[in-house]
Amino acid sequence: MQTPSRSSYDVVIVGGAIYGSSVAWWLTQMAGFDGTVLVIERDPTYQFASTSHTNSCIRQQFSNAANIQVSQFGAQFIHNFREFMGGNPEVPHLTLQSFGYMYLADTPEFAATLKEAQAVQQSLGAATKHMSRDEIAADYPFYQLDDIIGGNHNLVDEGYFDGGTMFDWFKRSAKANGVEYVTACVTAMTRAADTVQSVTLADGTVIGCGTVVNASGPRAAATAAMAGLSIPVVPRKRYTFVFNAAQPLDRDLPLTIDPSGVxxxxxxxxxxxxxxxxxxxxxxxxxxxxxxxxxxxxxWPAIATRIPQFEAIKVINEWVGHYAYNTLDQNALLGRARDCPNFIFVNGFSGHGLQQSPAIGRGIAELIAYGEYRSLDLDAFDVNRAAQGQRFLEKAVI
Incomplete structure (x- = not known):
């Protein structure tokens, strides 16, 4: 447990993983903003944070324009990472391994949904192609496609990147720019009428705050409850397996979304x-x-069925992490609580969080510094839709 150096801060961020650190760093990039910022993180090792268990992928293959544009900025940020970080030669260049996502459709209905999504993506400049079964087989002959009707694929700015390095430099650069990080646990908040006035740490320390940011990942609901607020975000398990193959493929395997759910x-x-x-x-x-x-x-049955060459494979690593799962519609919940406007949500990413952190971290920083989103319109993700039961329509959820 660490004690903050001040008794109050302009911005207190609860949670220091990818979103706490992205928002904190972006605040230091907002022209005219000179407020004090405190990030409170319960576990500085981040051992159980969703950020530490991510598969670090990015895609433009969404059906909703807002999600597509958020990820397009994410790709731009990855490609120009050092420049965004101020040109510091110590900042590494990030590589986006663009093997793309391959959505496989085994029903006419899903194939039609993919075709509709491809049209939206293409209208926004994405390079997604809708492919017939024969076209998929020509490019990737290792798939078994007897049950497949068609698919979508994009080889531009879609694939894998080093999300751990991006997170490390968000945090490191935020600290270098004056953001204070402490290891502590928030146990309570004091609210008067429509304003959170302070947060209380486990050792009893009370910290005054101008704005509170809920960047608590799967713990978002517990953090919100301290302010008398609610949010439909829960922890859900997601499993990852790393394996080698006795007969490796002769080309990259796209991130393949099999109809089985694997x-x-x-x-x-x-x-x-x-x-x-x-x-x-x-x-x-x-x-x-x-x-x-x-x-x-x-x-293993799904893998071996889809790619017969993977009949002989061996697991070499495995882990389980938590999605910060939005039970309403599996998409981000952002912005000010209507009845407590100095409490800001950045929650509920349901597996999209790392890839969306550059654009949404910037947007939340703009909201704090200027009172509005300026670079991208993120109003479609407004957290207050949850209380009204208004769902954000996104058909491409993994």
Whole structure:
């Protein structure tokens, strides 16, 4: 437990993983903003943070224009990472491995949905192609496609990048620019009428605040409750397996979204696969128990069926992490609480968080510094839609 150096801050951010650090760093880039910023993180090792368990992928293959534009800026940010970070030669260049996502459709209805999404993506400049089964087979002859009608694929600015390095430099650069980080746990908030006045730490320290940012990942609902607010975000388990193959493929494996619900992609000289559990229920914040039966019962059969060359494979690493799962519509919940406007949400990403952190971290910083989104219109993600039951329509959810 660390004690902050001040008794009050203009901005207090609860949670220091990818979103707490992205918002903090972007605040230091806002012209005219000179407020004090405190980031409170309960675990400086980030051992159980969703950020630490991410597969670090980015895609433009969404059906909603807002999600597409958010990820397009994400790709721009990755390609120009050092420049965004001020040109510091110590900042590494990030590489976006553009092997793309491959959505496979096994029903006419899903094929039509993919075709509609491709038209939206193409209208915004994405390079997504809608492909027939024969076209997929010509480009990727290792797939077994007897049950597949068509698919969507994009080889431009879509694939894998080093999300861990991006997070590290958000945090490191925020600190270098004057943001204070402390290791502590927020246990309470004091609210008067429509304003959060202070946060209380586990040791009893009370910190005054002008604005509170909820960047608590899967713990978002617990943080909101301290301010008398609610948000439909829960922890849900997601499993990842890294495996090698006795017969490696002769080309990159796109991030393939199989109709079974299993996805797989290249991971250097290895391969990576992931999936939700068969019963996708809410779990406790500290429940990271691993269901080892999933590999034999679900993941390996799907992989070996789709790619017969993967009949002989061996798991070399595996882990389980938590999605910050938005039970309303599996998309971001952003912005000011209507009845407590100095409490700002940046939550509920449901697996999209890392790829969306450059654009949405910037947007939340703009909202704090200027009272509005300036670079991209993020109003479609407004958190207050949850209380009204208004869903953000996004058909491409993994």
């Amino acid at each position: 996805h797989m992609r290249s991971e250097g000289k290895y391969y990576l696969a992931g999936c939700p559990p068969d019963v996708d229920s809410d779990v406790a914040y500290d429940d990271f128990a691993f269901d080892h039966s999933l590999w034999e019962s679900k993941v």
